[in-house]
Amino acid sequence: MANANATFAALSDPTRREVFQRLQSGGRSVGEIARDLPVSRPAVSQHLKVLKDAGLVTDRAEGTRRIYCIDPHGLAAIRAWLDQFWGVALAAYAEEVERGEREQCQERDERQEETR
């Protein structure tokens, strides 16, 4: 669960999602990513580090620059997405089970009231 939570946390920050989306069209350097975002280069670097630790992006050296890309197999992101999907779905499922249980209890109470 630790990894899933790290991925979840990594994508839960709006700026980090922006950074991640900037890599959709291919690898970019920190400077290129920072250029069209209202955040500083060090802040972008920090976001990239979190994304990298979460397995969402990889980096490689290209001359003197470091190029960041979305993980070549994209699996970590798919996994993160399914993880959040099942989180939402199971929360809704639990609510539905408990709603049904409450209704049954109410019906039981009402029947008991009637027989009294």
Next chain:
Amino acid sequence: MNRTINIAPVRTHVRVAAPRERAFEVFTAGIGRWWPKSHHIGAADLDTLVIEPRACGRWYERDVDGSECEVGKVLVWDPPARLVLCWQLTPEWKYDPDLITEVEVQFIAEGANATRVELEHRNLERMGPRADAMRQQIDGPQGWSGLLELYAQSAVQAYEGRVSHE
């Protein structure tokens, strides 16, 4: 160069204040009542989801226009303890008969009126080759933008759901 990528299954769980028979029934027969309406395959709006109550049964969605779209199949039907479903949707949320990932759901009694529901979605590495195709659709509503949009909409709910059910 071929590399085998392994990816950890998605594992999550909830506790519900209901006996396991009831928990199993709501998960299967009642799936149309709790499945997120935003997540569906067909072009028309989602009416309901159906899990046929038997091994090899169909798992499909029915849309408001009456059309049906496959999600997958029932691999193991063992009420009220265990259910294994075959999830055959690609990351683009399209049915692919050649893609087989498994969703195992276990219902563990933790008292007369408490059930722990454990879900594991595995074989996710089989989605790998399709992930590349997905990235081609850069700005499409089915691509990353749409996916992340969906993610952004539900992240808070998911988090709150976890906190309240953990």
